[in-house]
Amino acid sequence: xxxxxxxxxxxxxxxxxxxxxxxxxxxxxxxxxxxxxxxxxxxxxxxxxxxxxxxxxxxxxxxxxxxxxxxxxxxxxxxxxxxxxxxxxxxxxxxxxxxxxxxxxxxxxxxxxxxxxxxxxxxxxxxxxxxxxxxxxxxxxxxxxxxxxxxxxxxxxxxxxxxxxxxxxxxxxxxxxxxxxxxxxxxxxxxxxxxxxxxxxxxxxxxxxxxxxxxxxxxxxxxxxxxxxxxxxxxxxxxxxxxxxxxxxxxxxxxxxxxxxxxxxxxxxxxxxxxxxxxxxxxxxxxxxxxxxxxxxxxxxxxxxxxxxxxxxxxxxxxxxxxxxxxxxxxxxxxxxxxxxxxxxxxxxxxxxxxxxxxxxxxxxxxxxxxxxxxxxxxxxxxxxxxxxxxxxxxxxxxxxxxxxxxxxxxxxxxxxxxxxxxxxxxxxxxxxxxxxxxx
Numbered sequence: 001x002x003x004x005x006x007x008x009x010x011x012x013x014x015x016x017x018x019x020x021x022x023x024x025x026x027x028x029x030x031x032x033x034x035x036x037x038x039x040x041x042x043x044x045x046x047x048x049x050x051x052x053x054x055x056x057x058x059x060x061x062x063x064x065x066x067x068x069x070x071x072x073x074x075x076x077x078x079x080x081x082x083x084x085x086x087x088x089x090x091x092x093x094x095x096x097x098x099x100x101x102x103x104x105x106x107x108x109x110x111x112x113x114x115x116x117x118x119x120x121x122x123x124x125x126x127x128x129x130x131x132x133x134x135x136x137x138x139x140x141x142x143x144x145x146x147x148x149x150x151x152x153x154x155x156x157x158x159x160x161x162x163x164x165x166x167x168x169x170x171x172x173x174x175x176x177x178x179x180x181x182x183x184x185x186x187x188x189x190x191x192x193x194x195x196x197x198x199x200x201x202x203x204x205x206x207x208x209x210x211x212x213x214x215x216x217x218x219x220x221x222x223x224x225x226x227x228x229x230x231x232x233x234x235x236x237x238x239x240x241x242x243x244x245x246x247x248x249x250x251x252x253x254x255x256x257x258x259x260x261x262x263x264x265x266x267x268x269x270x271x272x273x274x275x276x277x278x279x280x281x282x283x284x285x286x287x288x289x290x291x292x293x294x295x296x297x298x299x300x301x302x303x304x305x306x307x308x309x310x311x312x313x314x315x316x317x318x319x320x321x322x323x324x325x326x327x328x329x330x331x332x333x334x335x336x337x338x339x340x341x342x343x344x345x346x347x348x349x350x351x352x353x354x355x356x357x358x359x360x361x362x363x364x365x366x367x368x369x370x371x372x373x374x375x376x377x378x379x380x381x382x383x384x385x386x387x388x389x390x391x392x393x394x395x396x397x398x399x400x401x402x403x404x405x406x407x408x409x410x411x412x413x414x415x416x417x418x419x420x421x422x423x424x425x426x427x428x429x430x431x432x433x434x435x436x437x438x439x440x
Contacts, residue, residue: 041393055138188206197291284305403423404423
């Protein structure tokens with residue numbers, strides 16, 4: 001076993017053992033009055049108000065893991081190897097498991113996939129995709145073990161050959177790989193959830209080249225039967241509404257029992273989109289679900305922009321302050337089209353976290369969390385693509401903290417990030433957040 005895996009997952013064991021009791025949603029959190037007092041959050045109970053038949057439901061996350069070390073990948077700048085990851089329950093015990101895949105977005109060469117179970121690399125095999133962009137986790141075949149859906153773009157350059165969507169089914173002592181559909185495309189995002197309320201997981205992948213390549217011009221939905229098979233149907237979402245959208249999640253945000261669709265992407269107008277559709281379609285927002293795989297396209301709620309930080313990489317929905325009201329946590333990186341906003345003149349670089357609150361059909365902005373002021377003091381530094389934010393109580397004070405994830409940020413092999421390794425935002429009892437650093 002890789003010694004790095006062992007060391008990293010010692011921390012994993014600690015976290016798994018710490019998962020005990022969640023405070024009641026109606027209880028006001030008070031600051032501990034003893035130095036050694038610790039709250040212990042039950043991350044399974046934390047999701048009790050969420051439709052669990054959604055890939056957003058992920059109680060197995062563990063922060064501060066060096067994914068590159070586990071996969072023996074040496075990271076450098078943009079366009080080189082990246083590592084994408086997701087946690088899950090692959091053998092139905094209390095030790096959090098991990099799925100990793102390495103990619104090179106500028107090469108047709110397929111990287112390796114690593115499935116870590118009980119702190120050991122249990123399986124490794126060549127990826128069915130050249131460039132995976134999102135991993136969805138859920139028990140598709142209802143055998144009690146999580147499965148993985150691999151959403152992929154193919155190479156991120158001409159000729160844009162594309163990837164098809166694949167599912168890795170996990171069994172007791174084995175696995176299998178299944179192609180969802182023979183259609184290849186630039187699938188930069190997708191989501192999984194029970195869209196038609198039949199108790200089975202469905203998959204909705206988004207092909208960002210669909211508007212130009214495929215007819216009918218409607219986003220498909222793959223309806224699961226609970227045994228691992230899917231029937232292709234269609235939503236009511238035209239492709240021209242999602243072409244510049246590169247991240248999405250499903251979540252019942254208005255509490256009506258139907259999963260809603262949150263879409264986010266590049267929040268700027270480019271010349272080659274001008275004749276495609278009205279600009280308003282490109283804005284990040286929420287489509288409310290109808291419970292049958294379709295959505296209310298006429299009453300979308302728009303999410304406020306952050307000028308210069310127009311690329312959405314992750315959505316999370318939690319009750320951060322335990323007041324019974326959902327917060328939407330939006331992870332953003334830099335980008336304004338052709339005008340970079342950060343001091344090292346790079347797009348797709350840096351982190352801002354926008355926090356909104358949803359209550360009574362209204363969105364209100366709570367706060368925006370900035371990256372360290374000295375983030376770009378090193379001109380060679382590149383915090384590539386902060387692809388998600390983990391929500392976790394790092395200091396065990398009963399308040400949820402925010403940990404931005406980047407394969408570069410926690411990589412021991414990417415030297416420019418040394419001073420910032422383990423960066424997270426610690427929630428304070430007054431509702432503010434403070435930048436902290438966790439050292440393994």
